[in-house]
Amino acid sequence: MPDPAISLADVTVRFAEKRLTFNCAIPAGAAVAVAGPSGAGKSTLFNVIAGFEKPASGSVRLFGEDMAGRDPAERPVSIVFQDNNLFAHLSAADNIGLGIDPGLRLDAAGRQAIVAALAHVGLAGYEKRLPGSLSGGERQRVALARALVR
Structure with missing residues (x-):
């Protein structure tokens, strides 16, 4: 069986008031919905995958490659942010x-x-x-x- 497109194994992110742990394996081509109440960790999950949030432990693999130490620009993912992050002075x-x-x-x-x-x-x-x-x-x-x- 080929490696999943996205794999998180025992990924832990710690905040002052809580700790979030993520485990998942998503095959290439799958459509996945992430749902939950405010503060459940949905945005944190995507920030970990994209490299904007560094986990305290665990591994993130994208298309079989370990993403440890890789900056967001080096990862094969894109995120469309809620506030769209467009530069006002650029067309x-x-x-x-x-x-x-x-x-x-x-x-x-x-x-x-x-x-x-x-x-x-x-x-x-x-x-x-x-x-x-x-x-x-x-x-x-x-x-x-x-x-x-x-």
């Missing part, structure tokens, strides 16, 4: 381009991927729009397009 295209190259050194294929991602999320023609001129839902779709190009 929609540039915000998406950050998912391809953080220095925005984009070739023709990269620029085409941005156009295709915008079309995929229903924002064709929005390349030059700044986040402040977009609705909340449109900003979320730009953030989703950034995850898609990655």
Whole structure:
């Protein structure tokens, strides 16, 4: 059986008031819902997988590779945050381009991927729009397009 796409084994995250432990194995291509009350650890789980939160113990493996010591940019995952994390001074295209190259050194294929991602999320023609001129839902779709190009 192939390695799961995402595997957390005895991962512990400690906070002053609580300790969270995660164990899971998610196969490639699976659709998974994570549900629970406020404070249950849903965001912490995703932050551990993405590398934004360092566990006190345990192992995180993505596609069979140990992620210990790997920065978020080195991990094969993307997260669309609730507050979308767009840079206000960058166009929609540039915000998406950050998912391809953080220095925005984009070739023709990269620029085409941005156009295709915008079309995929229903924002064709929005390349030059700044986040402040977009609705909340449109900003979320730009953030989703950034995850898609990655």
